[in-house]
Amino acid sequence: MKKTVTRFAPSPTGYIHIGNVRSAIYPYLVAKKDGGTFILRIEDTDQARYVEGATELIEDTLKWLGLDWDEGPIVGGENGPYFQTERKEHYLEWAKKLIKSGRAYVDDTPSEKIDEYRKADERAKVPYLYRNHRPENAEKSPEKNLALLGAGHPIRFKTIPKNYDWTDEVMGEMHTGPEVCDDIVLIKKDGLPTYNFAHIVDDAEMGVTHIMRGVEYLSSMPNYLALYEALELPRPLFVSLPHILAPQGNKKLGKRDGAKSVTEYRDDGILPEAMLNYLACLGWNDGTEKEIYTKEELIDAFSIDRIQNSGARFDEVKIFWYNGQWIRRIADKQGIDTLFTRTEGFWPESAASEPEEYKKKVLSIIYDRLKTLSDLRTMTEYFFIDPEVNLELITGNKFLKKLSESELVDLMTMTIERLNDIKDWSEENLQNELNALLEKSGKKPAEYFSLVRIAVSFAPFSPALHQTLTVLGREKVLARLNKVRTALVNN
């Protein structure tokens, strides 16, 4: 049986966004499941749209997601080069083969003339097909066409319109009529091939067995099939991937709809595990009710025949949910130390000089509240710098506003005195002491604990009070409580 070979073939025109990264994930999973090869090929034939640095961005994105390619830039491979601009002679060879067999011609029609054809067809309300305007060269001998090579003219395919039938592994049995067959450009006047021609040559030379790409290429299939025939190349398997839809409307998600780049989510504190998990399950499922998959589990469970054939809407809320799941999973299964290594760059600036051990303690009591790693920046500030005293947060609190100022002062005094005397500043003992204080206060838990919690953090929420106090330490806690008490007295 032939080894499975898949590829991801992006153009270096910018970042990879959420809408198109799945075209990398699915081929990767298919290749890995079969123990095959996953190729990264850079389709850089459009010089006008080329963006400096885009290739590196693509590589970074794939690496971050853990989609390591077996052949391609950086790693090399026996079917290189993997940049289309470095494969020009390959395309020319195959194009010459077509000219020799009378299936391609050099087109010296001026572009103004071509514009006229198009406009005329539009006026006549007939579909614009270049084959209806074939130049004389199309009928000339291969020798005469070959002689025209190198003069800066494009090479066009000479199609033979007919019906095509094929199987798409996702969409099923497909049929089209002859009206879509046309004399497509194979090689542009700048000597570089079009996508239509280049990908067929490359996929054949690289031994690609599954062409997995977005459904937008479906309508070009007849022309591709004609090319396989004329080049006497076997058809690979065709796998059309449905679009990812924008949050609003029913259009495919694109940069124009504000599609964020994958690396932007990385910088916002989304874990690659969560991103991969979510995207893989958006438009595919294994028929079970399993939700959380590791990369290995995805590879194991993946199958082409369970890829959805309708578009799926991207839902940022759900990816946050996945991310929360993954943060907790890493903490629970691999430990806080492992999770901590993933949080680099996500702490508030005030934490910069704090010891690792302290940050790990903070992480261990806050992690189940995180949706993204960047939440650390806003949620842990008070562990590192003393919060500004803001009495309105106390007097205006929904649990505390019924208490008088003198009551508040008394509660603070009582708390400070007791905490000052505690010998054993452990989480367990603090829990006991706080419970005793609560009882002594005669207040409801929500009232008394909120007061202490806010006095110490001035944050809208925080981890359980006894844990927060334990991690902050006696010194900080007492200093903050005293400061608040003084402020209340002076108020």
Add this chain to the structure above:
RNA sequence: GGUCUCGUAGUAUAACGGUUAGUACAACGGGUUUUCAUCCCGUCAACGCGGGUUCGACUCCCGCCGAGAUCACCA
């Protein structure tokens, strides 16, 4: 306009001829004797429409409607 594709709750999906149409996110309510969150329990909510075929249709067939893709010397 031509060609092609798609259509189960707000979203992602399961079931593929017979189920009270299942699950997850979201929303709402409750519990976990402190906030927020986690975790747990519960509630709300769907087969685009119309014809067939069949004892029976979300499931098969046809039509309609709706949505999308594509018609470049872009990929």
